[in-house]
Amino acid sequence: MIALIVALGVTIVLFMLTGQGKETPDPIQKFREQSRSQLGSNRRLGRSVDTSALRQRLDRFRSFLEPADKEELGEARMQMIQAGYHGRNAVRDFHAAKFVLALGGLLLGLAYSLVLPPAEGSSILLTVVPVLVPTLIGYYIPIYWVGKRRKERQTQIQRGFPDALDLLLICSEAGQSMDQSIARVARELKAGYPALAEEFATVSHEIKAGKDRLEVLKDMGERSGNADIRSFVTVLIQSATYGTSVADALRVYAAEMRDKRVMLAEEKANILPTKLTLGTMMFTVPPLLIILIGPSVHGVIVMLSTADFGL
Template structure:
């Protein structure tokens, strides 16, 4: 890299490496946009757009809002080959990840990649502008310029991924915390004479205030069962969407109970008791790790003030005495 940097510096001056990086990035963006804009529209996309426009005109409604939404959708569809993974397995994995984060929209994967590229390019340009302005004083080195350009771009590119990962963790924690209570409520409904389908619908309605993510999953299960989908497939889909081990085990228990003809109420009673014990164990585990986490904070916030209080007067007296002796 040193000969290349020396050559760029000799040709373009001290800002040569930075200008080369910026020009290469702009060239890649220009080539990508030109390829995407020249892409021929798919005939099936035209057909679906025509059918949607006809149905919109037939049904009526707020035309301006629908037109604006359609324009945004068409703009995103132009870049769908660039924003959406073309491999089916990769797209399915990305789609599942967005669903587990709570984003169930049709264009969730496309919007995720759009924010990735837009934030990455935006912060890259912002870092480039800051580096150019700061380098006018001549105090910034070449390595510092490159870091100021590339690091913000990397942060902008990784920020949406970090956000989605945190959303998945929070949602899984919420589902795991509310699952024992939902099982207790489901057991009460089943023992009161309601069917399993009605129990799921009732639980989804009752726990929405405390655990909206879990209520949403139960509501999807209830709606799919009412639509005629097989219950086993619906429960397996729920376990895959939630991504929580407790729900996967619960689905297995329900499927085995239905297969072997055992009592669902008894299975719910045993599994609900096990989930309550597991929740208590998780709480105790967090409580046991709390003293270790607080040790460093306690030492940093307690020991320095204590040393100042105990040793401060003595240090002051020694300093005063040494001053008097020196005089």
């Protein structure tokens, strides 16, 4: 079994180094890399292009590390963006991390099996588990990390969105345009809700680049994965379609978001006594029983030990 696992790992590595590495080089790639390296120093969003040897090597295995289907690739990129990784090579780096960590876990398990081999006559399960467990752990560590980042980011966006609506309403009633309000909200929320501030900053930059505001806001709703933001975009579309005031629509929707926040807080407060009941029973009832019944049990034991039954 160990020999088969070693052969499988070596075969995968040789396949990557021989089969996938022989791709036809792009004659314009050199000029692209030069232009990207020149523009990288002027970028202010922290997404500079890394031209290191590792990243160039990963480019050779792009077809192996990225899904071939465009729909699957788009879904994978959307998941990485929702987790906060906006780089164009985020999907490739994610799959590369899974492969490298799984291979490292495989080698670690093989080394452990060689140093401390199982006893003779052991079952196949005891032989495979020391190799299989580190491999699975290394494979699922990137998946767990990305899922955790995605959930934390969506939670932060959900908590900060009512405050963002209030700031948008204040800026709109103060006479600022929607574009100016979005840029101001991005600056104000940077300290408290950096994920939501990043989304509003992206919207502001895309609007300045010439994209349609409603399309940019729709993209923001898809990136954030938040139903409230998508509903907010629908409200703005309806306001623009029927010609109603944006400030009035923001006022009504902001009030609904505040009511929703209060309802969520009340829901958590109502669930708290139920959660405390189990802890109260575990840490209060046993000491109470010991205090009340303990002396009686002790007296019965002493009486039975000193009693003379005439035997």
